[in-house]
Amino acid sequence: MTGPAPVTVCRLRWEDPDAVALRTAMTGELRQRYADRPHDPIHLPPARVLAPGSVAWTGVAYTADATPVGHAALRWHGPDLELKRMYVVPAHRGRGIADQLLDAAREAAGRLGADRIVLQTGDRQPDAVRCYERAGYRPVPVFPPYDALPYSRCYALVVRSTPRRKAPVPA
Template sequence: MTASVDRTDMIVVRSVGWNDAAAVALREKMEEEMSARYADRFAAKPDYLPRGMNVEPESVAYTGVAYAGPDLPVGHAALRRLGVDLELKRMFVAPSHRGAGVARVLLDAVEDAARALGGSRIILHTGDRQPDAVRVYEREGYVPIPLFPPYERLEGSHCFEKSLL
């Protein structure tokens, strides 16, 4: 029998600026992965992504980068203001560190930041080709909600929320 070891104590999330080099590099890796996962949809419909999917830096209220060790960025998450809500954006864990608790540590940091910003809930969007992400969100207490703009126009959308109260 193999014992499970919780290595989340080795993951540290640092609050950084949106343009932090590690944050930018992780978002680029996420973009590459998502472009490959949804390539057929992009090819069939060049305007597949609605404009609201872009994150304007001035709308970002928090950006966190997870580190495994002092110099190894392995995860990214941000919060943007969307009206009265805070929306989780660009949640990403490097493939090399998936299943190691990085997502849980990132979500804890995001939720703490949202509370500090006065948020009462976090909303998010993910896609049907990201079943691992759906499982993480559900495991961490996020519940499905109706699609919210602009995602109602995006095939395969899933939206979730988590109350912070």
């Protein structure tokens, strides 16, 4: 890995065109990685897919020239926040961008009051697993709805929540 890339992680709407383009690229890459398993789903069935309204935070990493190079999102999953659609453009991997996205997601989770971030990844994503473990995520049992995906691997990270400050009461 070279030194950290100078990126800025910006909070965006889930529907932002840069966020959508990065998620589309991620789906294409995953389909290639799992292409020899055409009968095994790589994503949940449409009826169980992520609803945009459930997303609590979406972050996109931008280079100094405003090129979007990474994506991460958080949605509520019971009392936890779930990391969703973590992705770095292949040409920008190995530069610390994933670490910066994970840091931004952890900070957002703390501000949102979560005690834990959970995530699901697949067995053919060892680079992602290494990144998550390096960031402190630890394996946990596969949790619903990912028990429907045969090659799921699930992880969790304890988050120190940041108490929200109460607004000062006027005297």
